[in-house]
Amino acid sequence: MDLNLLKELVSIDTSKPENKPKAVEVIVEAARNRGLRAEVVEDSKGIPNVLVYGKGNGKKVLFVTHYDVVPPGDGWTRDPFTPVVEDGKLYGRGAADDKSAIVAVLDALASVENAAVEPVLVVAGAEETGESEGFMKELEGDVAIIVDSGPNPTIGSSGVLKWTITVKGKQAHSAYPFLGKNALYDAAKIVTFVERFASFAEKFLRSEYAGAEHYEKLPVRPSATVLHAGSAWNIIPSTAEVHVSIRTIPEWNNDLMEPLFLELLEEFARENGIEYEVRKDIDMEAWVSEGEETERFYDLYREVTGLDVNPAVELGGTDGVHFKDRMPVVQFGPMRPENNIHGPDEFVYLKDVEMVERVVREILRRGL
Template identity: 30%
Template structure:
């Protein structure tokens, strides 16, 4: 039997190699939207898995499936990448993470796609969210191999697209196509820092509403019907709804604690042509957050009731268009993978924090659609670094997370008995 310290030493010995790997990986600008450089990202990961002797499978997403979810981006090819290592007939552990990143923006003090290391931190877009998570799970298995650990099960690594815009053609597609059918345990390596075990997330419903009025000259407003005025009625009902939602709380450890309630926000408004024209269109966009225990279908019904009331009150016609939804997800703190990861987090940090994410992520596909209870979120990187300028990940975070992943792998899959 190999000692855990041998595995940990193998991880520490690969510090420079994993920084080199991650530097090249971050340098590929896999921005979403729209899905830029996905082929280059997939090819890089395919090569990395082949170099490690995984059985590699690339899964292109059919264009009609992409068009169903992202009609304005269907011309951008999308490919998910999987690698399998079968050691024995024991359980299967599936590490999964996404390789798309949000657009870098313009306010960086460094080139977001020319990563640099400063003071033990690696800077670049995707450093925390979440290319370091993919690097950590690869590093964990590299170290197990280097230490000659004889595992008794199977490891799968999957790297997916489009999490930043809903994940439907990424992890959602893999779950729909049966790639998780044989999975016993799953670790989604999203950034939450290496001291935390994430048990689930809140849900979201993004939608827009358009009020339809009648255009007229501003000096003859009586000839028109002002769509902005009609929208004001609906916005008032949304504010009342928001107050109601704030009374719907959860006892789950959503972090930060201020996010432990349902919510709705008006996030964008578009109306008007000129200062002297009564507008016949006003479109508002909304972001409805659901706590575990709520459902998207119930949220739709509540919104529709308020929309119907506004139409009756104003006489205006309204259109409802859904942008994206994600059901809440949660798993028990007592599930095997959660407790196993927590044990090893405590050994490295002295304590562990169980949390629930304030926003949605791809865990829901595995838990809700795949029916796999033993699925938690654990990875390096800092949640507060996600989507910000000058994003970074502490290199020690990657190494610690890899050690937790490696030790967890041994416990979950077991080791073969020597002959």
């Protein structure tokens, strides 16, 4: 793995649009130095993306990465754009998410002359802001490998449902509470209802698939995350807002979870005399991708890494969603939960970057 190239990429603050051309230049030059053909593709917004073509024939396998990063944020004990190696870890914004994947795939492509697949390294320029969606949706291929995840490979992602529940009460002076109806009390009841529903879901609404982290059988995960209520200490509030989200799974997808939750909520509100309105804000389905290629990937992955992994689903969303309707999708990479991606002191274990390079090289040698 070319550590100097990784350090050079991490040192460029690609959260800023004006620095993106510099990163693109570095990637294109690194590809050409390795004897690989590289192409810069600007999307409709003028954001540059890079495609690097490996040498081989067979199924067209897209290795999907991104060079943009989120801003550093607060709390760093090191300079986020001065990469340093300590105890086998490289620190810096983008070290794990997702610049090490670019270098790992690039080096793997350079090391195999006659691949058993037609490999393409895709390096998107605005993944973190969601602006690369259009670019990704137009890419053609036979298999997509999203190298923007962790060492536990996944073939799907959780879905999301999100609502704003507005509770209706009646405003009054707090010296005369009998004249009002306290929306905050009713909102608190709804919060407790969601908490109970969450423990029910964790026990009974579970997937056959493991979670990429933590869960042996990934459950549906409801949460109450925002509560807005009240304006002054001496006023009984007339409205309150509760934000509720449910992370769904392929077996309990949005079409099942939405009526189940809303009907239970309605019954609970009726029993408790709560008046409310619901607005749905987000509705993204869970998905899972299957095919002979994903099975072959898992076999190869177990053999190369020695890790005992089974098909799993991501707890959040990934870019696999932009490919899943056109081709089988696998997601993996060097990102572990402790790597602080999007947080302070982001780092990557160099041995994980080498693992990614090894896996990609074996895909090239053996095919999928």
